[in-house]
Amino acid sequence: MLHGTLLGPIFGAFCLGMFFPISNELGTFLGLISSIFLTAFTGLGNIFAGLAGKLPDQRLSLRTDGCTLVNQTGENIYEFEKTLTAFSRFSDWKQMHQQDSFLLKIWSISYVWQPAVGV
Numbered sequence: 292m293l294h295g296t297l298l299g300p301i302f303g304a305f306c307l308g309m310f311f312p313i314s315n316e317l318g319t320f321l322g323l324i325s326s327i328f329l330t331a332f333t334g335l336g337n338i339f340a341g342l343a344g345k346l347p348d349q350r351l352s353l354r355t356d357g358c359t360l361v362n363q364t365g366e367n368i369y370e371f372e373k374t375l376t377a378f379s380r381f382s383d384w385k386q387m388h389q390q391d392s393f394l395l396k397i398w399s400i401s402y403v404w405q406p407a408v409g410v
Contacts (some may be wrong), residue, residue, distance in 0.1 A: 295402050296334050299409020306410070330409040335400035346399050347391070363390035 299383045307314050340346050391399075400408065 295405030296330045296375035297326065299330055302406065303410040321344070326409045330405050333397060333400060333408055334402065334405055336394065337400065338403065340395060340398045345395055 301324050301346055304319050307319055308323065337346070
């Protein structure tokens, strides 16, 4: 979490200095601090909401029992439709969590995206 919280704001301050040389120290400092607070809020919220069990479990099952997707190439359009039907059942977790609050949706952002949020 530390890398995700700090790398984005530092990269953002670097890009600000590179592409906008008219920027001053106070603006860069305030932008850096506000960006660190935003990414820390997102990261810590993700950790605490995950510990409380409020975040959706987005992992897919690794079991292949009764799988309709077989390892073959099919030239029949009906096999393709069957494949699409099998994939459509994987979006059930999205429908279950549509009524979640705005903060839970923000906190469920992966830690991999935190530097992008900080920039």
